[in-house]
Amino acid sequence: MKVAIYIDQPEILKRYKPVNSHTHKGIQGHALIIGGSYGKIGAVSLSSKACLKTGCGLVTVFIPRCGYKIVQTANPEVMVLTDLSVKYITRIAFDFVPQAIGIGPGIGRDIETHTALHRFVKTNKTPLVIDADALTILSQNQQWLTFLPEKTILTPHQKELERLIGEWDSVAEKFEKTVAFSKQNNFVIVMKGAPTYIIDGETIYKNTTGNAALATAGTGDVLTGMITSLLAQSYEPVDAAILGVYLHGLTADIALPKTGYQAFIASDVIKNIGKAYLSLEK
Ligand SMILES: NC(=O)C1=CN([C@@H]2O[C@H](COP(=O)(O)OP(=O)(O)OC[C@H]3O[C@@H](n4cnc5c(N)ncnc54)[C@H](O)[C@@H]3O)[C@@H](O)[C@H]2O)[C@@H](O)CC1
Ligand SMILES: Nc1ncnc2c1ncn2[C@@H]1O[C@H](COP(=O)(O)OP(=O)(O)O)[C@@H](O)[C@H]1O
């Protein structure tokens, strides 16, 4: 395995772009988060809130109708578009041009959602982050991979990675297969775990923040919102992935002395994004 580049504060400061004092919401990026299904609207609610809290100017979600009141109530700052279907996404449509799209949190694996995802990837040209059930659907339809834009960011956990690249017999083989998959498709792979690695072709980055408090429902959905936010704010895809993973881990390191491992939940990641950013400016 090639030597990994450690992602620590000096590496982050090479990439981090502070906010310009003359900016306005119209140029801070408009992100679209597509996901949710009956019982898993929370995933989109968390993801879209994290997207806003990471600095994106405008955030819209596209969800099934059952999520409308939930997201509008939980996150009044987020705009909401709905599918015609109540429980699942069946046809993705929106009438604006986002700077980045995050797709997958809570989207489910209904067969009609497979069709919606197929139609979407065939026509989409917007920079993309793909997570969760959208990754699982893609794993089952690998001929769709050629439709994805260059440097699409995929954020699999270990099981989702296995569905994409197949089983491995050793850690070295896991990296070999992931590097090959990244090179073949020109994707950025966020290989989530403890620690998380970011793989961009032959280049491997190893994150240095985060702890076991993150082993709780929804923290991956939050990460998707954070990376989508940075992509919408014009970070290069690999930098959006690196900075997103670093800040995400840092929230858990900051919160740990107050929450302990057990009481930390995905909303605590979101609560601590501000402190994570502030620590970069110290
Ligand atoms: N509040 C919500 O609405 C939540 C919705 N979620 C959504 O639920 C859907 C299913 O996601 P899941 O990831 O639970 O289901 P998956 O079936 O995709 O993956 C979970 C399976 O992978 C295994 N696994 C092996 N190694 C793992 C690792 N390192 N990390 C995580 N799992 C590992 C688990 O044991 C389990 O069998 C996704 O769309 C996701 O976004 C979850 O994120 C939980 C919270
Ligand atoms: N023990 C751990 N140490 C550090 N980070 C962890 C640990 N367990 C999980 N994480 C992080 O938490 C997140 C979990 O993502 P994921 O499994 O997709 O959760 P969900 O789908 O519930 O949102 C990933 O960013 C992963 O790296």
Ligand SMILES: [Mg+2]
């Ligand atoms: Mg997940």
